[in-house]
Amino acid sequence: MKQKSLFTALCLLLTISTVFAQSDYFFPANARFDPKIPTPEQFLGYPIGTLHTRHDAIVGYMRELARVSDRAKLDTIGETYEHRQLVVLTVTSPENLANLDEIQAAHVRAITPPIQEEDLSDQKSIVLLGYNVHGNEPSSSEAALLTAYYYVAGRHAEVTNGLKDAVLLIDPAFNPDGRDRHSTWANSFKGDPMVSDPIDAEHNEMWPRGRTNHYWYDLNRDWLPLAHVESQARIDFYHQWYPHIVTDFHEMGTNSTYFFEPTKPFGSENPVVPRDNYDGLNNLFAGYFHESLDEIGSLYFTKEQYDNSYPGYGSTYPDIHGALGLVFEQASSRGHLQDSRMAKVAFAFTIKNHLTTSLATVRGAVGERETLVNHQRKFFRTAVEEGKKASGGWVFGDQTDEGRNGEFVDLLTRHRIKTIKLNEDITLKGKTFKAGNAFYVPNEQSQYRMVRTMFEKVTNFYDSIFYDASSWTTALTYNMPHERYTGKAVLNGETVDRSYDGGTYASVEKTDYAYLIEWDEYYAPKALNYLLNKGLYVNTAFKKFGLKTNDGDKDFGYGTLMIPVARQEVNADLVHAYIEEATELAGIRAYSAKSGYSSSGIDLGSGSFRTIRQPKALMLIGGNVSSYEAGEIWHLLDDKVGMPITKVMTSSVGRIDWSKYNTLILPSGNYSSLGKNTLDRIKQWVREGGTVITLRSATSWAVNAKFVNEKFAERPKRDVPARMDYVTSREFNGSNAIGGSMYMTDVDITHPLGFGYTQRDLPVYRNHSIFLAPTSNPFGTVVQYKENPLLGGYVNKTNLEKIGGTASLIVSGIGRGSVIMFADNPNFRGMWYGTNKLFFNALFLGNMAR
Known part of the structure; x- marks a missing residue:
């Protein structure tokens, strides 16, 4: 009955668009406001909850608050791919604002080693109120507007006294591009009167929908990999402040209620986070949340469904930095008004719930200030102590790929992990890490728990159900050679910072014969693409060879690029200029050869050099194609x-002139809707020499649809008891899913799709139950799971036994063309640098893979 009365009040609110109606509906009864501060409604021209507010208007209102108030200032911390501003509104007392730099510096000093047992009674609660990381979960940004107004304009004691003890950092939209995509949709289809029918277009966005950013990435998974500019800017800002509390507001299914932490105990928690975060802080703040929601009659649930495991969440990353990360989930109206199983869900009601818990978060931050300050200091002090007790650290570095080294070092330094470039060689467990390409991450540092996140492999868990990934060992995602160092000797070198780029570019001596570029460099495809665009003929080596170069005698591996000079359609000076430009752009080296006569292996005129075909690629999108995988490919x-890659909606396939393309990419999805005639046309195009690349469920579709003559491996048979309690069904079914774990495979480094790898061991990520059989062609299984392949994460015993020996990547021939079939996603979340090369090879060398 309370929810129905709330809805009745809402309808009245939407009819009477006055400042007082808005205040009475959204804010506590005792709230009093400065009339000189404009309300969101006065600034926007409409009541909150009656339209979805565009991002530029959100920024405009925050800027206006900073202009008219001595409690607030606005900072622009970055911008999105579509050039929308990323802003943070800082709100505190006028006295604190005037002294903000010292407050910030004192706070950071208190948690920076060596950590002193000093009096912290003057420390402020630093609260990062973060909103709208999923663009089509829009209620929280509207709540951010009301929260900002509440603390900038509030005259009552809760606000004026609270701001003396707290600094609020209000980030109104983590994902502005996705938000505006959704807001435009919802506003465009809004009816008058409003349509609450769930089937209405307003509640059902078109592909790719507004959840993701410009490149269709889920930014709430990007706090760890930092693949995108929004996350990079946000992490830089985060480490300037190290807040005590970070909020992460979301929306869930319309038929739900409201969720706040604690999450599911033990099974959903991150293994490096101390227990007092979960047993102490989470339960302490739950009291503030349930009291505030009880007061307005909102239903809620806790301790189930959502997890705190994956470090890339906005609610988990803070936990690994001594803060309290808090996730909130609100039943979504996915528009302005929608039917649900209990009552209609109105946009304004969803906003009110998030506003209510926003205010409760600040009340808790003020009331528990000393607890928060002491928790964070203890967190970083014990991190250093535990790191010292663990001793040693981690040595890493790829000896042939400085580009990938540079990217990994950049990630570590963005996360403020101390990293040292070694000035001496070191050998650990038979692996030699040579100075120049060897790095050391000591355990004894304040970011010890992030060090564990990057390098530790975890296979033992309290639970068997995971909302997301159960493994995130970042060194594995980069296929980065690494070993634990347990020695007593100090490893010497220079501490690196963000200025380190790992590039090896050096001007190459001009030659009239040939240039060579090693393919084992991560950014070699960037140089290759540049050269092909300039119209040069580029060849790749199918066998190893040794040759005298401008840098002396040198050995070259599979896939080495060879660019002859005399047989090009431009003169030698221009060839040299293009080589210089390509290698500088890619940050890699080229070598010049004055003779094609090798000292070992093949000569440069050998038939074992094949000319590379410039990819002319298109990718199908829309329909039921995975926007995540399509976005990962696009961004990569x-x-x-x-x-550039041509992106074509599945509904427009009939308009494609197939003669313009030689490569078709099919991300996960079911393509049966294309129809028999279209599929027959694509198959004929393959027979004529085209290359199709399928990923995950697209591979499964290709097998099921008989598009290729391949088979699945035998699926594991579940051992199901004759009778079980119904309440255990979710746990039983969840334990049989493969939700995201890491495995070791064997890659054929002599195959064109394996070119550039110097070791056969290759970690891959698996989050599916596709068991692909090795192809019948003995040379066509490029990547195969090893026996007992688990590296990290959860998988049940039955599934693990069946994974070993199955295929991760195969090539299936059709006429003069081929279908390159990935069982796994080599580009997952923009962090799998180790398997990206497989995809690059499929793109540039796929037509040679037969």
């Missing part, structure tokens, strides 16, 4: 290769 090619 834009960011790492500089190569």
